Amino acid sequence: MSQDTTKYTEDNIRSLDWKEHIRLRPGMYIGKLGDGSSADDGIYILLKEVIDNCIDEFVMGAGKTIEISIKDKVVKVRDYGRGIPLGKVVDVVSKMNTGGKYDSRAFKKSVGLNGVGTKAVNALSSFFEVQSSRDNQVKTAQFSSGNLENEVGPEESSKRKGTKVTFIPDEAIFKNYKFRNEYVERMLKNYVYLNPGLTIVFNGEKFFSENGLRDLLEDNNNMDDMLYPIIHLKGEDIEIAITHSRTQYSEEYHSFVNGQHTTHGGTHQAAFREAIVKTIRDFYGKNYEASDIRKSIISAIALKVMEPVFESQTKTKLGSTDMGGNLPTVRTYINDFVGKYLDNYLHKNSDTADKLQRKIMMAEKERKELSGIRKLARDRAKKSNLHNKKLRDCRVHLSDIKHDRRLESSLFITEGDSASGSITKSRDVNTQAVFSLKGKPLNSYGMTKKIVYENEEFNLLQAALNIEESIEDLRYNNIIIATDADVDGMHIRLLLITFFLQFFPELIKENHLYILQTPLFRVRNKKETIYCYSDEERQMAINKLTGKPEITRFKGLGEISPDEFRHFIGEDIRLEPIMLDKAMSIEELLSFYMGKNTPDRQKFIINNLKVEVDLIEDKVI
Incomplete structure (x- = not known):
């Protein structure tokens, strides 16, 4: 061994500064990177971190409007709060552990208590500008990748007080990204549901909520799917909304802490589920099974906690057991509130109480009918799991709460040996699993849950996803349908979407279901290969490559x-999310596409038909 390699001195210890560390390990600060096709991709976390500061100003009674615009990857967020103190404008966005939220007198029930948020946005943006207006003065600072480039002011100004942040996520970190308005709008709606009185204007459209969590449940579901009117109850630090679905099998929860959407639940959500069961058992005086009470529930809870503790930087799961101050534990507080107010509501609304009891009894009857077949199916699944050729699993799963790549966990549902083989050989075995279908799956429209256990393919898919009881234990963040873009492939997609809509619609509501986009063309010359996903991209590639490029369809x-497949399911993967249109109930949706209304459907297909013409080019293979 040479003398140089045995030396270990102070010179060997390298200390990264704040921005270098964030850029080197962005996942520690914002979860996964992604390209914007998924709601939890990094670009939305950047936006959320900036908006969280505006929300904290509103909570403190400063500024009732937030203006947001996203155009050509340039994001602008303006609040009308107090404005950052002018002498600290640079520090607040570029020095770790600097911020007003450490003074708990100013922000007792704030979201962003770690002092990292806007610093991460700054470090991960190719352009970042912060402008603060207060006391008839304005100060502006501009950064690039976290480095201060320009500082102007303080100077005289007549601008309304508040803070404006402009940033462009760095394309070197977020590859081929684009903001999807659907995801941004959902995030903004959650902010207004939790902050009645707040107006958010996004690209000119206003978002405002009068009824909080009741509006959330109404906006996410068709009213015809609800068994009874939403039960909406509010306390000083708690708000809940509850109904049951007529069509949905599984449980659905929207949970929030201090305005933060805790998509992976936590102590408050566990306590809420427990409190509902206890209160309903006490109300009817019957020891109903917990799963029968909660089957088909659609609900939301928002809690305010002093100095909450989350299980990750992205704050998607609450770890706190205490409410803070002199208040009891989270569990006791929620149990006491639900026990008193839900019980009162059911006593006063006998029609709702009767419908709820009938629903529980139906769930009990169905569970007992299914118990025998469920046991057979489980035994069969256990046997086939030992040598299950359908599932080629990965190492990291969504349920691995501490793993920094858990949000990348994906299951590709493929059809046919050739497609399964290509994906299996080219996948990342750490985060990408493959489930192979043998031909077309069964059309499950109009069938009961019994079919999920009787049909081996559906049963094994349910077991692979681990969603039999609820989606809380879902093993993959992304469920990706990977079929050919021909008529058969489209039919398989439709049958799979029908299965998920019929039995697990919350997987779609929570944005876990996607279609894999694969290229239609390969355009190449001797130096470069370009994969094209549309005819426009094909034309651009032909124009870019010199000579007469070879084109493969x-x-x-x-x-x-x-x-080649490695390119399409790696960091450049293109996914098309499946989204529900709330204007149509799930029952109406399934009946239109999968039912017997042939003339209506034929008319729809003819009106929406796109004829694709193969363009004959030289050297098309």
Whole structure:
């Protein structure tokens, strides 16, 4: 061993500054990176971190309007709060552990208590500008990748007080990204549900809520799907909304702490589920099974806690057991509130109480009918899991709460040996699993849950996802349907979406279901290869490459070699999210596409038909 390698001195110890560390390990600060096709991709976390500061100003009674615009990747967020103290404008966005929220007198029930938020946005943006207006003065600071480039002011100004942040996420970190308005709007709606009186204007459209969590449940569901009117109860530090679905099998919870959407639940959500069961058992005086009470529930809870403790930097799961101050534990507080106010509501609303009891009894009857077949199916699943050729699993799962790659966990549902083989050989075995279908799945429209256990393919898919009881234990963050873009492939997609809509619609509501986009063309010359997902992209590639490039038209996934497939399911993966249109109930949706209304459907198909013409080019293979 050479003398140089045995030396270990102060010179060997390298200390990264704040921005270098964030750029080197962005996942520690904002979860996964992504390209914007998923609601938990990093670009939305950047936006959320900036908005959280505006929300804290509103909570403190300063500024009732937030203006947001996103255009050509440039994000602008303006609040009308107090404005950052001018002498601290640079420090607040570029020095770790600097911020007003450490003074708990100013922000007792704030979200962003770690002092990292806007620093992460700054470090991960190719352009970042913060402008603060207060006391008839304005100060502006501009950064690039966290480095201060320019500082102007304080100077005289007549601008309304408040803070404006402009940033462009760095394309070197967030590859091929684009903001999807649907995800941004959902985030903004959650902010207004939790902050009645707040107006958010996004690209000119206003968001405002009068009824808080009741509006949330109404906006996310069709009223015809609800068994009874929403029960909406509010206390000083708690708000809940509850109904049951007529059509949905599983449980659905929207939970929040201090305005933060805790998508992975936590102590408050566990206590809420427990409190509902206890209160309903006490009200009816019957020891109903917990799963029968909660089956088909659609609900929301928002809690305010002093100095909450979350299980990750992105604050998606609450770890706190205490409310803070002189208040009891989270569990006791929620149990006491639900026990008193839900019980009162049911006593005063006998029609709702009767409907709820009938629903519980139906769930009990169905559970007992299913118990025998469920046991057979489980035994069969256990046996086949030992040598299950359908599932090629990955190492990291969504349920691995401490793993920094858990949000990347994906299950590709494929059809046919060639497509399954290509994905299996080219996948990342740490985060990407493959489930192979043998031909077309069964059309489950109009069938009961019994079919999920009787049909081996559905049963194994349910077991692979681990969603039999609820989606809380879902093993993969992304469920990706990977079929050919031909008529058969489209039919398989439709049958799979029908299965999920019929039995697990919350997987779609919570944005876990996607279609894999694969290229239609490969355009290449001797120096460069470009994969094109549309005819426009094909034309741009032909214009870019010199000479007469070779053009290949891909007809199906099986034609794409594993070496090529690696490009389409790696960091440049393109996913199209499946989203529900709230204007149509799930029952109406399924009945239209899968029912017997053939003339209506034929008319719809003819009106929406797109005829694709194969363009014959020289050297098309």
